[in-house]
Amino acid sequence: MAISQQTPPQQTPSLSQSQESSNSLSSLSQIHQPVLLDECVQLVSTALTPENPWVVDCTLGLAGHATAFLKAVPAARLLGIDRDQEALGLAQERMQAEGLSDRFLPVHAAFDQLDEILNAHQLNQVSAVFMDLGLSSLQIDERARGFSYSQDAPLDMRMDSSQELTAAQVLATYSLDDLTRIFKDYGEERFARPIARRVVQTRERAPLRTSSQLDRLVDAVVPKAHRAPGNPAKRVFQALRIEVNGELDKLVSTLPQAASHLRLGGRLVVESYHSLEDRTVKRFMASGLKFDLPQGLPVVPEQAQPFFEDLTHGALKASGQQVVSNPRSASVRLRAVQLTRPIPAERQQEWTQTSDHSVYSHHHVGRR
Numbered sequence: 001m002a003i004s005q006q007t008p009p010q011q012t013p014s015l016s017q018s019q020e021s022s023n024s025l026s027s028l029s030q031i032h033q034p035v036l037l038d039e040c041v042q043l044v045s046t047a048l049t050p051e052n053p054w055v056v057d058c059t060l061g062l063a064g065h066a067t068a069f070l071k072a073v074p075a076a077r078l079l080g081i082d083r084d085q086e087a088l089g090l091a092q093e094r095m096q097a098e099g100l101s102d103r104f105l106p107v108h109a110a111f112d113q114l115d116e117i118l119n120a121h122q123l124n125q126v127s128a129v130f131m132d133l134g135l136s137s138l139q140i141d142e143r144a145r146g147f148s149y150s151q152d153a154p155l156d157m158r159m160d161s162s163q164e165l166t167a168a169q170v171l172a173t174y175s176l177d178d179l180t181r182i183f184k185d186y187g188e189e190r191f192a193r194p195i196a197r198r199v200v201q202t203r204e205r206a207p208l209r210t211s212s213q214l215d216r217l218v219d220a221v222v223p224k225a226h227r228a229p230g231n232p233a234k235r236v237f238q239a240l241r242i243e244v245n246g247e248l249d250k251l252v253s254t255l256p257q258a259a260s261h262l263r264l265g266g267r268l269v270v271e272s273y274h275s276l277e278d279r280t281v282k283r284f285m286a287s288g289l290k291f292d293l294p295q296g297l298p299v300v301p302e303q304a305q306p307f308f309e310d311l312t313h314g315a316l317k318a319s320g321q322q323v324v325s326n327p328r329s330a331s332v333r334l335r336a337v338q339l340t341r342p343i344p345a346e347r348q349q350e351w352t353q354t355s356d357h358s359v360y361s362h363h364h365v366g367r368r
């Protein structure tokens with residue numbers, strides 16, 4: 001996907017087009033309530049300095065966090081990335097309505113193009129990189145995009161509607177082994193193989209096209225006695241969404257890019273919503289926090305010195321009260337680190353060779 005500086009807001013879908021029941025910009029804050037907003041604002045805003053007031057929001061969405069960062073620090077400047085053109089258009093409208101446009105740079109791209117984006121804007125170093133992973137409530141609630149198993153819709157699931165691969169295509173073309181792997185690895189689904197087998201049998205008669213067809217298929221395969229609470233298709237839907245959007249691969253490749261663009265004292269702040277994402281973030285951060293060295297070494301070698309400080313002491317979760325007022329926050333894990341020393345060249349090199357999300361664990365990292 002090409003990076004594009006976003007077009008003016010009038011050329012993108014308007015709020016009234018995407019939300020029939022509402023045509024007021026202020027309703028954006030109700031469509032998607034930002035998760036752990038105060039905590040994120042605190043972590044990001046204290047990293048910004050007059051010399052380097054730049055924050056990158058890799059997951060702009062409806063700009064709930066982004067507008068709060070800009071309001072908290074009147075000199076702050078924000079580069080906001082989203083691969084969803086509709087979200088980006090709405091975020092731009094919101095920035096304009098709130099008088100923040102002159103400190104805001106919108107970019108339509110996937111966040112794993114961070115290096116390229118920052119180079120293109122001559123932003124070699126920034127003070128904070130923020131990620132609020134996953135989907136916005138706008139995407140989940142938009143029936144036509146097929147993210148939700150509770151609404152019947154075509155099996156689409158693309159965050160970027162200009163991309164080719166859809167969930168229906170994955171189900172129609174992937175081999176039995178690949179479908180099994182996806183359901184198992186990305187959905188942590190116990191019945192991955194029988195579900196994949198049923199998909200392959202079903203598509204021999206007719207392709208699977210809708211979310212309710214898939215929902216019924218999973219329901220017919222997973223034995224009643226082995227069901228966890230909730231919809232049994234939940235994990236299969238999550239797996240397809242991760243595959244269609246390359247979510248974990250993109251996260252793995254973006255975290256090192258983000259760290260490499262932090263100024264000394266800069267911060268990486270990430271909110272994850274499922275264990276696979278959180279594990280990836282945790283392992284990446286741990287790779288700069290602590291090293292298991294042989295006991296009694298007289299001097300710790302330069303390349304083995306920690307270069308991150310853990311600002312959240314593991315993961316922050318939402319309080320009971322926050323979950324009641326914003327149910328999306330139930331599964332959040334917020335992790336943040338500060339860059340305290342230059343990143344050793346060896347580590348940067350290892351990161352750039354990283355292509356699978358288990359890799360950060362290969363390092364002699366302190367387990368947390």
Ligand SMILES: C[S@@+](CC[C@H](N)C(=O)[O-])C[C@H]1O[C@@H](n2cnc3c(N)ncnc32)[C@H](O)[C@@H]1O
Nearest residue numbers: 034059061062063064065082083084110111135
């Ligand atoms: C949870 S929402 C962000 C909500 C935002 N923090 C707010 O308060 O309005 C996540 C957003 O990240 C975008 N996104 C997810 N993965 C992405 C990727 N790899 N590259 C760019 N944007 C991505 C989604 O399209 C979605 O709009």
